[in-house]
Amino acid sequence: MSKQEVIRKAWGVHFANDVDENGFRISNVGSLGWDSKYFDIIELGSFEYLIRPKSLRGIESNNGWIVADIMNLPIEGVYQVGKFLDDGTFRYGIDEVEWYDLREYLVDFGFTHYQPITKPLKPIY
Numbered sequence: 001m002s003k004q005e006v007i008r009k010a011w012g013v014h015f016a017n018d019v020d021e022n023g024f025r026i027s028n029v030g031s032l033g034w035d036s037k038y039f040d041i042i043e044l045g046s047f048e049y050l051i052r053p054k055s056l057r058g059i060e061s062n063n064g065w066i067v068a069d070i071m072n073l074p075i076e077g078v079y080q081v082g083k084f085l086d087d088g089t090f091r092y093g094i095d096e097v098e099w100y101d102l103r104e105y106l107v108d109f110g111f112t113h114y115q116p117i118t119k120p121l122k123p124i125y
Contacts, residue, residue, distance in 0.1 A: 001084075003059065010053040023056035065113040068106045074099050078119075081111040 001009075007023045008015050019025045027033065028047050040057070042050040065082065077099050082092030096117055097105050105111050 003062075006059065007056065010055045022052075022060050024050045024052045027051045062113075064115045066115065068112055068114055070103065070106060073102050073106075074116075078117045079114045080117055081105045081109075081114050083110055083112045 003021075007019060010023060011019060016025060026044070027049050029049070034041055034049075034051050038054055040050075040052050040054055044050060079097045079099065079102055080092055081095075081097055081102070082090055084090050092115075093105070093111070097114070102114060106114070
């Protein structure tokens with residue numbers, strides 16, 4: 001599913017063409033017309049609010065996951081790989097994948113996303 005499709009699905013019947021690339025739209029209704037249980041509501045002032053379904057939190061960075069582009073893979077680092085299953089759940093591998101093995105995991109094993117694994121820094125004291 002593409003980013004735009006995820007945004008449309010999250011908004012459902014409330015989707016409109018004024019929804020931006022990260023799923024926000026400006027509303028003058030604020031918390032009166034949107035249930036804060038399901039929507040993030042950010043007051044901009046002067047009766048203007050940014051509204052977005054809570055399910056879209058993290059969409060700006062795709063929660064750190066990068067959609068694999070075989071022609072543009074990294075040339076250093078260690079990665080986690082993942083893919084969506086037929087039932088819509090996301091599965092990620094338990095192995096750390098070195099950059100030079102990334103192409104094999106993506107092509108041969110059908111993984112579609114990867115995420116850098118950041119090694120923790122050693123303590124200073």
